[in-house]
Amino acid sequence: MSKMAMLFILDRETGKPIYGVEERPVPKGDLPGEYYSPTQPFPLKPSPLSRLSFTMDDLAKLTPEHEKACRELLEKFGGGRNRGAFTPATGEGALVLPNTRGGAEWTGGTFDAALGYYIINTTDSGSFRSIRKQDADPKAPPESPRLYDRDSGLGGNSNASVKGWPCWQPPWGRLTAIDVNTGDIAWQVPFGTTEGTPEGMKTGGNNSGGGPISTAGGLIFIGATKDRIFHAFAAKTGEELWSTRLEEIAQSVPVTWQGRDGVQYVAIAAGSKLVTFKVPASERP
Numbered sequence: 001m002s003k004m005a006m007l008f009i010l011d012r013e014t015g016k017p018i019y020g021v022e023e024r025p026v027p028k029g030d031l032p033g034e035y036y037s038p039t040q041p042f043p044l045k046p047s048p049l050s051r052l053s054f055t056m057d058d059l060a061k062l063t064p065e066h067e068k069a070c071r072e073l074l075e076k077f078g079g080g081r082n083r084g085a086f087t088p089a090t091g092e093g094a095l096v097l098p099n100t101r102g103g104a105e106w107t108g109g110t111f112d113a114a115l116g117y118y119i120i121n122t123t124d125s126g127s128f129r130s131i132r133k134q135d136a137d138p139k140a141p142p143e144s145p146r147l148y149d150r151d152s153g154l155g156g157n158s159n160a161s162v163k164g165w166p167c168w169q170p171p172w173g174r175l176t177a178i179d180v181n182t183g184d185i186a187w188q189v190p191f192g193t194t195e196g197t198p199e200g201m202k203t204g205g206n207n208s209g210g211g212p213i214s215t216a217g218g219l220i221f222i223g224a225t226k227d228r229i230f231h232a233f234a235a236k237t238g239e240e241l242w243s244t245r246l247e248e249i250a251q252s253v254p255v256t257w258q259g260r261d262g263v264q265y266v267a268i269a270a271g272s273k274l275v276t277f278k279v280p281a282s283e284r285p
Contacts, residue, residue: 005050005103005122008043019183020044029088045183049176050103051124052085058168070167089129099127107211112235117177123207124172126160173204187238192225209251223250246270
């Protein structure tokens with residue numbers, strides 16, 4: 001799994017792709033002296049698990065007010081100036097998807113061996129990235145000058161969102177299961193919540209860096225969202241079975257074990273606390 005939320009399924013003994021990988025042309029930047037690879041590898045299956053491109057046709061339409069504000073914001077950047085996956089920062093400014101907190105996170109996914117499902121949470125997010133030439137950098141050594149820096153006046157590293165709502169159509173957070181025996185997406189559901197969005201709308205939300213764990217009993221446990229909710233999902237279908245709100249964000253992967261009393265427990269580090277739950281007997285293997 002890459003930061004770009006592309007899953008490469010390889011033969012563990014040879015390293016060869018199971019479902020194929022191809023080099024595709026990607027956009028180049030305009031920094032003098034900078035090298036830009038003309039292509040990048042893309043897996044043929046599965047498709048990317050989060051948004052990697054944007055046009056004004058993708059503009060969010062949750063409310064008229066949000067749509068108007070996003071349109072005005074993006075028009076400052078020529079409609080976002082996104083040219084697809086691997087769009088680099090430029091002097092004019094560009095919308096880069098995903099940003100540093102988007103796509104897949106360092107915590108990775110989990111594998112359900114019984115189903116053959118690889119399950120991971122991802123975030124659809126992007127930032128405006130612009131650069132500027134600078135005459136000198138007093139902190140850089142003379143033999144290695146830094147000639148360019150982020151331009152905060154053109155957006156620098158600001159998120160493409162209005163009042164915390166991204167400017168493209170949801171879902172903004174996803175939980176996805178890939179059947180590794182076929183390379184296809186088995187199921188995908190909106191994951192997380194975004195404060196203030198219209199009631200009943202499943203927009204998904206920002207992932208915080210946590211990841212999922214799967215159990216032999218067919219469950220997935222995961223925190224990972226900024227709304228501080230800890231979830232249990234059915235691994236086979238993606239149906240949410242249980243949830244509770246924690247006091248702090250869980251930027252971690254849960255653990256599970258059977259106690260000496262024969263009871264299954266699941267625990268997760270959430271901020272300054274380690275929170276532990278008992279799994280009901282009806283849901284244990």
